[in-house]
Amino acid sequence: MNFDLQIIVQNLPLLAKGAASTLVLVGTALIVGTALGVLACMGRMLERGLFFRICSAYIYVMRGIPEMLVMFWIYYCAPLVLDARLTPFSSAVTAMSLYAGAFLAEIFRAGINAVPSGQREAARALGVPEATVWLEIIVPQAFRVTIPAILGLVTLVVKVSGLASLLGVGELVYEATIISGQSYRYFELFTAVGVFYLMMIIPVSYLAQVYERRLSQRAQ
């Protein structure tokens, strides 16, 4: 078998468009997901009441079902149940955001719990406003601790973005499928796509590992 590089070169513009779509998809999902995650995390910290239960349910459900199911459910079912017209793109983004938000909520919570309680006490003992205790003392320290996990989630979202192709969103996997279908050059195209994803993900994953190692060194 001969590796036909030509087919990749020829279709580079299309593939680039797909890659750009992937990045838009991932970026949007991360932004919305962070907002959801913060809300859900605060809900969890209430520890009691209706909103707490709703947030907990949200997190457990999202972490217990496949992302693909969430995506399909939103695409097929949401328009019927919610009377909303959803494009493939918005369904994919919604599903990915919901998914990411649940994981982020847990990451944030773990981060906040990782800050030693003495910090909270010292800040409170000084009599500063509670908002200061949170925004200037706890969150900065929590953030540092959660960076590896957040980077891990970013790689997860990038991997999940490929599923959007099944809904018809024009991201990278979708373009690759279309081109392969026409040219029968599945091997070349999916190797290229694979390499591209690896180039996107491996640096992030590596960064996370480096950071994690630095964190555990600091703790000693």
Added chain:
Amino acid sequence: MQGQTPVRPAQADDLIISCENLHKTFGGFRALSNVSFNVKRGEIVCIVGPSGGGKSTLLRTINALEEVDSGVICVDGIRVPGTHREVQKVRQEVGMVFQNFNLFPHLTVAKNVALAPMRARGMPKEEAYRRADRLLERVGVLDQRNKYPDQLSGGQRQRVAIARALAMEPRALLFDEPTSALDPEMVNEVLQVIKEVVRSGMTSVIVTHELGFAREVADRLVFMVAGTIVFEAPPERFFADQADPRLAAFLSKVL
């Protein structure tokens, strides 16, 4: 501000801190049993006793870091615990120095000290930092002002913690075993600073294991065991009078 001649104001009759009949249980464990404790303005009280005797718990109820199950605590006229606003006011007036320093690791030494006045009293930045510098000089760590806590030794960190507590110009200071987490060679430098601070007229409650130090600075010593105050007296009587057997046993073990 360094090297102030120790001046003790005339003992006022009003109490800064008053605790009556405090009870607190942690799970099944009785931390405080019917504790009544008062501190006059300008007084220096040292609380001593075996570990787990409830000393730290008592201290922490005063600035509402712990809540009592029953009993009344009154700090400078404000009932504790009360509304959020009241508790905040109490904490601004009563500073605390922790055993484990609890400095903010992501802020410089100077910012650690300047933060509270800026946020709690709305002090402008330059003024807050000037106050921080004065206090850091007073405790002897001004040259570390731009470093981060993890670059300092334990003794230096605790001194920064004292400066941080002083930044709010509190009416009273609570010290929770301030030297227990320090290496022996650094204990003295911190004790010197505490001595200077409390002798300048600061109402203080100090929980400590350093009996020599307590004897030197205290107006009154309090001996706590298993959540109750067993004996309290000024130092001359405390160390001389061996009427209480538990106190005698404790002193003989420690001294």
Added chain:
Amino acid sequence: MKVTDKPMDEMAHALTAPTSKQSVWRGIQTRDAVSLALGIAVLVLMALSINWRFVGTLDASVIVKYWRPLAEGAAKTVLITSCSLVAGFLVGGLLAIVYQLVPRFLRSVIWLYVEVFRNLPLIVFLFWVHFGLPRLTGYPTSAIESGFLALTIQSSAYLTDITRAGIQAVPRGQFEAAKALGLPLVSRWGPVLLKKTLKIMIPPFSNVALSFLSGSSLLTVLQVGELMTMATRISDFSFKPIEVMTLAGVIYFVLNFVVGRIAKQVEVATRTPR
């Protein structure tokens, strides 16, 4: 004196202070009030946006009608996941052991394998294995073979790393002590290493297991016949996507829950008594 921003402050305080007399307003704990208010807001929002008339037409009898194919799908999901995890564990374990015994140069090869297959999206790899690989090897693979192969290789990458971490977690000292006592190689590695290694590996292994249980749903693109495949087929067939998809979601959730519980029990059971 600065005026504290009261509402923000109270809410922040409500979120964080333990049950306390400090955040009581008119006899109600601020925390409960906030939680209730927000909860009601969310529910009202949902109630307003849901098309209730349509919800009324939902047909719950699908559960009864289609339980058979869904159950078969679920069984297939469990089967495929567990088989590929076992296979992945064998490959991964082997690689981890090889990693310990092999010189620097070959270690990088193993490391490369692990990094590539851990970071590669499953869907890309699946397509590559099923559509691309046959062009290289000349052997076409059936849907289920491709699925199994892809899952096995990906899980083996995770498991190599997990096993390696497990092996390296045993303090060198224990190993040296066994050596000093003159125990032969096999019994050195056997009881001394194995128990500790397995105990450390269990939590991350269960995470991988759960993630692949959900990940197996990707095999639906090849119509492998596991739960997701069945769910989509039945939805199309019956025109009742909501009922079927929701049911499939419940089944996945239950599967995840059960496996999670088992993992927790195993974790607890193997904990060293103190």
